[in-house]
Amino acid sequence: xxxxxxxxxxxxxxxxxxxxxxxxxxxxxxxxxxxxxxxxxxxxxxxxxxxxxxxxxxxxxxxxxxxxxxxxxxxxxxxxxxxxxxxxxxxxxxxxxxxxxxxxxxxxxxxxxxxxxxxxxxxxxxxxxxxxxxxxxxxxxxxxxxxxxxxxxxxxxxxxxxxxxxxxxxxxxxxxxxxxxxxxxxxxxxxxxxxxxxxxxxxxxxxxxxxxxxxxxxxxxxxxxxxxxxxxxxxxxxxxxx
Amino acid sequence: xxxxxxxxxxxxxxxxxxxxxxxxxxxxxxxxxxxxxxxxxxxxxxxxxxxxxxxxxxxxxxxxxxxxxxxxxxxxxxxxxxxxxxxxxxxxxxxxxxxxxxxxxxxxxxxxxxxxxxxxxxxxxxxxxxxxxxxxxxxxxxxxxxxxxxxxxxxxxxxxxxxxxxxxxxxxxxxxxxxxxxxxxxxxxxxxxxxxxxxxxxxxxxxxxxxxxxxxxxxxxxxxxxxxxxxxxxxxxxxxxxxxxxxxxxxxxxxxxxxxxxxxxxxxxxxxxxxxxxxxxxxxxxxxxxxxxxxxxxxxxxxxxxxxxxxxxxxxxxxxxxxxxxx
Numbered sequence: 001x002x003x004x005x006x007x008x009x010x011x012x013x014x015x016x017x018x019x020x021x022x023x024x025x026x027x028x029x030x031x032x033x034x035x036x037x038x039x040x041x042x043x044x045x046x047x048x049x050x051x052x053x054x055x056x057x058x059x060x061x062x063x064x065x066x067x068x069x070x071x072x073x074x075x076x077x078x079x080x081x082x083x084x085x086x087x088x089x090x091x092x093x094x095x096x097x098x099x100x101x102x103x104x105x106x107x108x109x110x111x112x113x114x115x116x117x118x119x120x121x122x123x124x125x126x127x128x129x130x131x132x133x134x135x136x137x138x139x140x141x142x143x144x145x146x147x148x149x150x151x152x153x154x155x156x157x158x159x160x161x162x163x164x165x166x167x168x169x170x171x172x173x174x175x176x177x178x179x180x181x182x183x184x185x186x187x188x189x190x191x192x193x194x195x196x197x198x199x200x201x202x203x204x205x206x207x208x209x210x211x212x213x214x215x216x217x218x219x220x221x222x223x224x225x226x227x228x229x230x231x232x233x234x235x236x237x238x239x240x241x242x
Numbered sequence: 243x244x245x246x247x248x249x250x251x252x253x254x255x256x257x258x259x260x261x262x263x264x265x266x267x268x269x270x271x272x273x274x275x276x277x278x279x280x281x282x283x284x285x286x287x288x289x290x291x292x293x294x295x296x297x298x299x300x301x302x303x304x305x306x307x308x309x310x311x312x313x314x315x316x317x318x319x320x321x322x323x324x325x326x327x328x329x330x331x332x333x334x335x336x337x338x339x340x341x342x343x344x345x346x347x348x349x350x351x352x353x354x355x356x357x358x359x360x361x362x363x364x365x366x367x368x369x370x371x372x373x374x375x376x377x378x379x380x381x382x383x384x385x386x387x388x389x390x391x392x393x394x395x396x397x398x399x400x401x402x403x404x405x406x407x408x409x410x411x412x413x414x415x416x417x418x419x420x421x422x423x424x425x426x427x428x429x430x431x432x433x434x435x436x437x438x439x440x441x442x443x444x445x446x447x448x449x450x451x452x453x454x455x456x457x458x459x460x461x462x463x464x465x466x467x468x469x470x471x472x473x474x475x476x477x478x479x480x481x482x483x484x485x486x487x488x489x490x491x492x493x494x495x496x497x498x499x500x501x502x503x504x505x506x507x508x509x510x511x512x513x514x515x516x517x518x519x520x521x522x523x524x525x526x527x528x529x530x531x532x533x534x535x536x537x538x539x540x541x542x543x544x545x546x547x548x549x550x551x552x553x554x555x556x557x558x559x560x561x562x563x564x565x566x567x568x569x
Binding site: 051074101106107 | 424435438439445
């Protein structure tokens with residue numbers, strides 16, 4: 001079976017500076033694929049290109065057998081690729097429920113004409129039922145993270161792009177979110193997951209891609225990555241690897 | 243869930259009842275022998291309300307502050323004027339007003355909607371001024387000396403009044419529908435965060451173009467209704483910068499992003515403006531400027547915001563006195 005997503009020789013220059021150089025990898029359907037790397041490695045750029053908010057300088061992206069290299073973000077969402085934001089971006093003056101409703105209506109569409117029940121189900125699923133009618137601006141950081149995820153899930157992605165959903169969360173909150181990601185995958189959604197927190201990556205991912213200075217350093221299952229000297233060097237410096 | 247939906251239903255019924263009452267009052271008011279001057283003032287206010295409600299859809303709900311609505315108002319005015327002079331029925335002429343303005347909205351929207359915030363606002367000023375200059379120099383519309391409408395038959399103020407009332411009712415219904423609809427949700431999302439909206443499937447450019455088209459159509463019709471009443475229009479008037487500012491000011495005074503706000507703002511502006519111009523021929527614009535600053539600094543929701551606070555205040559006193567009488 002061909003991979004759900006395949007990225008080939010993706011390159012992106014920002015004003016002459018290469019943020020990504022010749023990055024290639026594949027994500028199989030049903031996987032949770034981690035994307036890690038030190039600060040400035042190009043993770044978020046790569047993400048934005050796949051999600052359609054930034055277009056690459058060169059290279060191709062194939063999703064579900066179609067060339068989608070230069071699609072716009074709303075087209076990506078309707079085809080089933082949706083992202084969350086590392087820094088949450090709720091529609092602040094709208095209620096939590098309305099935030100989710102937009103995702104439901106403008107993504108791959110609600111299951112039926114009446115969206116009330118479906119929205120409630122999504123909100124309960126991420127634990128936001130109790131703040132459904134509060135303005136999104138009034139939610140605490142953890143709830144805003146959940147809302148970011150809920151709104152994106154409402155668009156019913158086949159490939160979910162998660163950008164650091166665990167940053168700023170407490171240990172307990174993080175475990176809840178990771179459980180949620182596993183449940184989402186359990187329902188057949190493929191996940192590409194950018195994360196700084198190593199424990200989060202190691203406990204959820206099937207496959208990990210490591211970026212460093214805009215280039216792919218290595219890829220493989222989490223255990224192999226964890227013990228790879230090149231990865232340790234990239235994160236901690238040369239002497240630590242010795 | 244059922245409780246919530248019936249509660250919503252009751253809320254909607256109250257609102258429909260409120261708007262219906264206002265419509266009936268305005269509908270029967272002329273039969274109570276109000277002065278011709280009041281009829282004229284109300285007519286003016288109703289025309290402004292159409293444009294104010296229209297601007298609010300783009301400026302208030304979608305957050306795209308345009309200083310260029312005089313373009314639609316003026317094009318609508320000229321289109322209706324020429325249509326009526328060409329022998330069209332007034333309603334057919336107003337339809338053309340709406341269509342011409344709608345067409346213009348696409349040509350203006352496609353390039354300017356690529357700009358954000360203040361840059362969009364500045365671009366609309368440029369477009370608006372360019373159109374005014376062109377219209378001032380266009381010979382077949384009479385250029386700077388303006389254009390006269392020669393309508394046969396007696397002048398019937400009430401016919402104009404009811405035309406304006408009808409179209410403003412239509413504008414309010416459209417606005418209320420948008421505030422409740424899926425389309426309205428996407429517009430609010432674009433106002434709050436355009437990129438985040440695109441990231442969950444909203445096409446921001448399409449949403450902005452569509453609401454711009456709708457707002458332009460309504461504003462064009464308002465211009466047409468005004469032109470037929472005034473029987474004489476000129477570029478410095480209908481295409482003037484002060485027209486754009488008036489159309490923007492009303493919804494902000496009343497409360498941008500709400501259904502009632504632009505209507506309240508339109509009434510306030512329509513009824514007060516003339517007195518202000520008469521009392522302070524030089525300073526009335528300064529007053530608006532000061533008013534705008536006060537509103538934006540202290541109550542961005544305008545009159546509707548003040549009313550909301552007032553209601554909260556009365557409810558608190560009510561509750562306090564109720565508990566006091568129990569205790």
